[in-house]
Amino acid sequence: MRIRDQFPLLVSDPGLHYLDSGASSQIPASVLDTVHLFETTQRANVHRGVYRLAEAATAAYEGARDEIARFFSAARDEIVLTSGTTAAINLVAHSFGNGLAAGDEIVISELEHHSNIVPWQMLRDRRGLVLKVLPVTEDGRIDLSALDRVLTKRTRLVALAHCSNVTGAVVDLARVVAAAKSCGAAVLVDGAQRVPHGPLDIPALGVDFYAFSGHKMYAPHGIGVLWGGAERLQAMPPFLGGGDMIRRVTLETTEYAPPPARFEAGTPNISGAIGLGAACRWMTGLDWPAIAQEELRLTGRLLDGLARVSGVRVLGPLGLQQRIGVVSFAMGDTHPHDVAQILDRHGVACRGGHHCAQPLMDRFDLMGTTRATIAPYTEAADIDALLVGLDEARRVLG
Amino acid sequence: MSDELYQEALLKLAKEAPRKGRLEPNDASVRLDNPLCGDRVRIDLRLEGERITDLAHEVRGCVLCQAAGGIIALRAIGFDRAGVARLCEDVDRVLAGGTPELEELAAFRPVVPHKSRHDCVRLPFQALRQAAKA
Numbered sequence: 001m002r003i004r005d006q007f008p009l010l011v012s013d014p015g016l017h018y019l020d021s022g023a024s025s026q027i028p029a030s031v032l033d034t035v036h037l038f039e040t041t042q043r044a045n046v047h048r049g050v051y052r053l054a055e056a057a058t059a060a061y062e063g064a065r066d067e068i069a070r071f072f073s074a075a076r077d078e079i080v081l082t083s084g085t086t087a088a089i090n091l092v093a094h095s096f097g098n099g100l101a102a103g104d105e106i107v108i109s110e111l112e113h114h115s116n117i118v119p120w121q122m123l124r125d126r127r128g129l130v131l132k133v134l135p136v137t138e139d140g141r142i143d144l145s146a147l148d149r150v151l152t153k154r155t156r157l158v159a160l161a162h163c164s165n166v167t168g169a170v171v172d173l174a175r176v177v178a179a180a181k182s183c184g185a186a187v188l189v190d191g192a193q194r195v196p197h198g199p200l201d202i203p204a205l206g207v208d209f210y211a212f213s214g215h216k217m218y219a220p221h222g223i224g225v226l227w228g229g230a231e232r233l234q235a236m237p238p239f240l241g242g243g244d245m246i247r248r249v250t251l252e253t254t255e256y257a258p259p260p261a262r263f264e265a266g267t268p269n270i271s272g273a274i275g276l277g278a279a280c281r282w283m284t285g286l287d288w289p290a291i292a293q294e295e296l297r298l299t300g301r302l303l304d305g306l307a308r309v310s311g312v313r314v315l316g317p318l319g320l321q322q323r324i325g326v327v328s329f330a331m332g333d334t335h336p337h338d339v340a341q342i343l344d345r346h347g348v349a350c351r352g353g354h355h356c357a358q359p360l361m362d363r364f365d366l367m368g369t370t371r372a373t374i375a376p377y378t379e380a381a382d383i384d385a386l387l388v389g390l391d392e393a394r395r396v397l398g
Numbered sequence: 399m400s401d402e403l404y405q406e407a408l409l410k411l412a413k414e415a416p417r418k419g420r421l422e423p424n425d426a427s428v429r430l431d432n433p434l435c436g437d438r439v440r441i442d443l444r445l446e447g448e449r450i451t452d453l454a455h456e457v458r459g460c461v462l463c464q465a466a467g468g469i470i471a472l473r474a475i476g477f478d479r480a481g482v483a484r485l486c487e488d489v490d491r492v493l494a495g496g497t498p499e500l501e502e503l504a505a506f507r508p509v510v511p512h513k514s515r516h517d518c519v520r521l522p523f524q525a526l527r528q529a530a531k532a
Binding site for chain 2 (some may be wrong): 268309336337338341342350353354358361367368397
């Protein structure tokens with residue numbers, strides 16, 4: 001069975017060449033079925049009621065946490081369910097960040113998504129911190145040779161993307177972790193673009209925080225995870241206050257629940273979490289070595305095709321080493337929105353714009369790029385349709 | 399349909415727009431960014447009172463945004479604040495599916511069903527309006 005055939009939206013629209021999984025992936029039938037089953041047979045609030053339905057809902061929700069933890073080789077109490085990567089990073093910026101003092105330093109890079117820039121700028125302004133930036137190389141990688149220069153004894157956190165959402169470059173996390181630990185800094189990883197591309201042993205990375213979203217890994221929108229080491233989370237104060245994150249409340253004071261509940265104030269996205277658990281289960285059943293090979297083959301096909309289109313400049317590694325199938329390119333002075341609009345005529349769904357990475361666009365003096373993302377359901381026909389569409393875009397807009 | 403967007407008239411407005419670049423010295427200059435797509439527009443005006451006597455536009459954006467800059471370059475000289483306001487209302491009219499008073503704005507009719515692109519058209523007019531304090 002083709003992987004594509006497991007995705008109802010793709011089956012219902014055979015002419016669609018969906019290459020925007022870097023923004024939102026599609027959802028397989030098994031995940032949709034799981035969410036539908038929950039909403040039609042178990043829907044109730046969690047951690048509250050004593051009636052059977054509420055107990056079933058709680059079991060389904062916490063069972064999803066177990067599945068997520070298993071998929072990422074983590075302990076269940078290290079899985080904090082959030083609304084996505086952005087919320088996870090903001091949680092750290094507030095909770096971990098409030099323990100920082102004026103003059104402390106945070107290190108990010110020039111290629112980060114705005115979600116891994118703005119929370120740190122806001123924290124800098126709240127706490128009087130120093131925000132330092134690792135530069136990006138000409139081929140769209142974080143320049144790790146600058147680590148020695150940028151990290152100091154005042155560095156408290158290094159926050160980097162595992163894979164760039166623009167260039168597709170994969171960072172050498174082992175090198176980042178070694179450098180950060182040598183000066184006593186914690187490491188936060190924005191894993192939003194990494195998690196759709198196969199299983200990952202998060203604790204083995206040696207990082208302190210790992211943030212990711214469900215909607216890029218075949219789950220519903222509005223659900224995500226902050227993974228934090230148990231001791232790290234235990235030492236952190238809550239971010240949002242409300243229901244579910246408490247042990248005991250009086251009018252004078254509150255005793256907080258232990259992690260992960262401490263960081264999950266309010267009624268959570270229950271069906272989203274159950275969907276994310278189902279997505280982990282679906283991903284567990286795939287042949288990832290074969291998929292990884294196919295994704296790289298298609299990435300190579302796309303890069304080769306782009307090299308033949310006059311005026312195209314790829315923003316990112318031209319080779320297949322240490323990269324994922326996220327390929328961004330500029331076509332002369334043509335605006336990426338115009339390119340994406342013409343690609344749509346060919347049934348090709350591609351993202352055009354700055355991809356929430358305006359500092360990276362400034363670095364390369366670009367107003368934006370067109371981006372294609374390769375996923376397990378991507379096929380050669382999708383890449384070929386993109387290349388045919390580009391020919392027309394060049395002809396019309398040239 | 400997307401293919402209707404890029405008609406000859408629109409492409410011509412974008413490519414052949416006069417008064418591209420900066421106007422120095424100027425009496426008013428406004429730069430606006432579209433945070434969603436990164437389009438960036440600057441409108442420089444020379445004014446006598448509130449009447450526009452000369453202008454320049456610098457558009458780093460899509461064809462729609464460039465064409466909008468082109469129409470401003472062709473038509474806005476001589477306008478006072480009320481004229482600029484009327485022009486902007488005419489843009490809103492065409493994007494709402496109506497018939498514009500200014501013939502060139504009809505080039506934007508194919509944009510009507512593409513709501514995500516309306517701001518591409520509006521951005522230069524918004525910059526003009528701010529610069530003219532209309």
